[in-house]
Amino acid sequence: MEKISESEKANKLAMAIATEVSKGWRVESQSQIQGVLAKGKSVNHTLQIFLSVITLGFWLFIYVPMAIVNRRQTKIIRIDDFGNTLFE
Numbered sequence: 001m002e003k004i005s006e007s008e009k010a011n012k013l014a015m016a017i018a019t020e021v022s023k024g025w026r027v028e029s030q031s032q033i034q035g036v037l038a039k040g041k042s043v044n045h046t047l048q049i050f051l052s053v054i055t056l057g058f059w060l061f062i063y064v065p066m067a068i069v070n071r072r073q074t075k076i077i078r079i080d081d082f083g084n085t086l087f088e
Contacts (some may be wrong), residue, residue: 001082006032009079016077016085025075034078043067 004012010032017027017035025037043066051059076088 003081004083008083009033009081012079012083012085013077016079020075020077028074034076036074036076038072038074040070040072042072043070 013030013033013035017030017037020037021027025039028036028038030036043063045067048059048063048067052063078086078088080086
């Protein structure tokens with residue numbers, strides 16, 4: 001297998017990032033060698049705990065599943081010297 005040029009790596013990286021964005025990921029940062037993508041949003045834990053106290057714990061039935069489902073995920077994409085897409 002041959003090594004690819006830096007411009008080919010940049011093009012493959014841009015295509016890989018575009019594919020992931022179409023799947024619902026958002027770009028947090030991007031450089032020539034890698035891209036950092038994120039999905040989901042963080043939960044305002046202070047507000048959720050306040051609501052749980054005010055409702056005497058009944059809000060926990062909403063808060064706990066929401067915290068599990070909406071957790072933030074991050075992945076790093078990069079292209080190796082041979083053109084393979086690597087996800088970390």
